Amino acid sequence: MNYTKIRLSQKEMELIANADWILTKNGILKKIDHFFSALQVKQKDWLDTNHPSFTEELLQSSPKISKGEYYNGLPYRMLDFPKKFKQSEIFAIRTMFWWGHFFSVTIHLSGNYKTLHQKKIIASYSSLIESGFYCCINEEQWEHHFGDTNYKLIEKLSEQEFKKIVKISSFCKIAYKVPVQEFETVEKQLLSNFKKIIEILAD
Secondary structure (H helix, E strand, O other): OOOOOOOOOHHHHHHHOOOHHHHHHHHHHHHHHHHHHHHHHHHHHHHHHHOOOOOHHHHOOOOEEEEEEEEOOEEEEEEEEEEEEOOOOEEEEEEEEEOOOEEEEEEEEEOHHHHHHHHHHHHOHHHHHHHOOEEEOOOOOOOOOOOOOOEEEHHHOOHHHHHHHHHHOOEEEEEEEEEHHHHHHHHHHHHHHHHHHHHHHHO
């Protein structure tokens, strides 16, 4: 049996001989985990204070932080709160960190939850533009990147285009992103736009 000899580039050799960068990466991810845990507490406290009657079944759901190493080859963290995942129905506000790219907060709706809330989202077209939100234009609802095939800045869509996307698609995803370079203000931005989403849906 013939085996192809594995060869490493100079850069790869430097990395494989250096444990510090892996330990640093692991330390950063632990800090992100703590950050998301603290953020969820602030989200829930704000909901309990300002919208105590917001869909009770959603508020009773336990927050979940998902962890992974390979979303398009890079580590990620995903906080779902509030959330309700059924086979054909989804309500989730998803806060994400994707290594090297962004933090984001997204409202993800399908089934009866989409039917219930889509008019409010359509009516918030101007407000969503002012806040810098994106609309998912993909037919695949489980992609999270902000590439041109997945999300489009709402200000780049006419009101009729936005309305058509929200109404016709089997799901609706409206998202706000924060570049990782803006880490000093990321908590403020994520929490502010979490509140914005709730205010739209609870109106």
